[in-house]
Amino acid sequence: MNTLKIGVIGCGSIAQHRHLPEYANNPNVEVVAVCDIVEERAWKIADAVGAKAYTNYKELLANADVEAVSVCTPNYLHAPVSIDALNAGKHVLCEKPMATSSEEAESMIDASVKSGKKLMIAHNQRFVPSHQKAKQLIENGEVGKIYSFRSAFGHGGPEGWSADGKDSWFFKKDEAFIGAMGDLGVHKTDLLRYILGEEFAEVGAFVETSAKENADVDDTAVCVLKTESGTIGTLAASWSYVSKEDNSTIIYGEKAILRLEDDPVNSLIVQYSSGEVVKYELGGIQTNDEGGQSNSRVIDQFVHSILHDAEPAVPGEEGKRSLEVVLAALESSETKRIVKL
Structure with a gap:
């Protein structure tokens, strides 16, 4: 080869x-x-x-x-x-x-x-073992009808991670175009589309800059999302989580609740309606903490x-659909209206 x-x-x-x-x-x-x-x-x-x-x-x-x-x-x-x-x-x-x-x-x-x-x-995020397992459980019908979800991606901000620290392009609107929603939120819009196996139909969002004085882009956003089949949930993206990074997703279904990357040891915990709990140690998600050098x-x-x-x-079309959810969130925040995709 x-x-x-x-x-x-x-x-x-x-x-x-x-x-x-x-x-x-x-x-x-x-x-x-x-x-x-x-x-x-x-x-x-x-x-x-x-x-x-x-x-x-x-x-x-x-x-x-x-x-x-x-x-x-x-x-x-x-x-x-x-x-x-x-x-x-x-x-x-x-x-x-x-x-x-x-x-x-x-x-x-x-x-x-x-x-x-x-x-x-x-x-x-599509390649994280817990996320792939959750998608499989949903596809297999083990979770039943999906009622709701919540997902968050937050850390202390790019200054701790970017090569340029506080002077990073991440904070400059003309270079970054969008802040935490583009940096972190788009990961989660892509992940949720992937795990749920369907597209979002409507988006409402509040997008603010509350934590970063040197930023002219958003640093904290909360979105409400509705899928084509009517499943509703929330997505939070933030650079204002000053302690440990949060990269968790919880999916509430008819037969089970899936807790992804919500526990430091078990990357997926399945809580069945029967009371049974199954814990999977599948290896962690990549993180910006501790050098974050995992593959x-x-x-x-x-x-x-x-x-x-x-x-x-992840072909271009998939990237585009995940981006469009983020663009709709920005539009919703600016217009104070729910945006249809």
């Missing part, structure tokens, strides 16, 4: 903590090029991984050796960089949220179709789709 040659565009935290280590652990790839507008960072990472350094991503895309790229830039660059990469004949793994509008997302999907190259969005399986899935010419695990 030929070694797949990879370029990484954007060498901030997500590249350093997820993409580069996971490429390094995959025997079928070699990172041959890295790019960052901060020249010093580009050189440092290039030296560390034995790749060529670039400060202009278009020059990286002109490198004929590069077959696929990870797009790890600030949010506002996701679509333009991904589209340029696809048009240059490269497969693309793009960080979430995939774009800042439905139109941008659609243009990315079109570029993928026209170029015949793969486009995958890095929604890693998210995103890179392996992306590489597999290219080498075996398979549909990516």
Whole structure:
């Protein structure tokens, strides 16, 4: 099997903590090029991984050796960089949220179709063992009709995680476009769509900036979501959880309650209506705490789709639908109305 040659565009935290280590652990790839507008960072990472350094991503895309790229830039660059990469004949793994509008997302999907190259969005929560098990239990009918759910994703904020700390692009509206809802909320809209196996029909939301003085984007959001079949629930996304990260989801069904990532030891607890409780130790979720160096399986899935010419695990269309729920939440907060999808 030929070694797949990879370029990484954007060498901030997500590249350093997820993409580069996971490429390094995959025997079928070699990172041959890295790019960052901060020249010093580009050189440092290039030296560390034995790749060529670039400060202009278009020059990286002109490198004929590069077959696929990870797009790890600030949010506002996701679509333009991904589209340029696809048009240059490269497969693309793009960080979430995939774009800042439905139109941008659609243009990315079109570029993928026209170029015949793969486009995958890095929604890693689909690959968490507890989440996959919960989806399976629901599909098997073990939970019965789903009545309700609540999901949260919150931590102390990007300053503890981003390569630029308090000066991070995450806080700047012109670069991030959206705050906690884009950083964390979109993970959960994608996860809920995946686990429940259906689309959302209506969204209501309150989106505020209450915790971060240096931010012109949201840092705390609470959404009410209704699926096409009428299941209702809540999603909270926040950068104002000052202690331990919360990444839990609870699903209330007719026959059982599923508690996902809600217990420090058992990543899935199933509480049946009969009183029986089943606990699964399936290995934790990736976290930004303690270095968070566990394998998210995103890179392996992306590489597999290219080498075996398979549909990516999270294709552009899926990324777009998950983004549209977040865009609807923003619209709801601004208009003070329930938004139909």
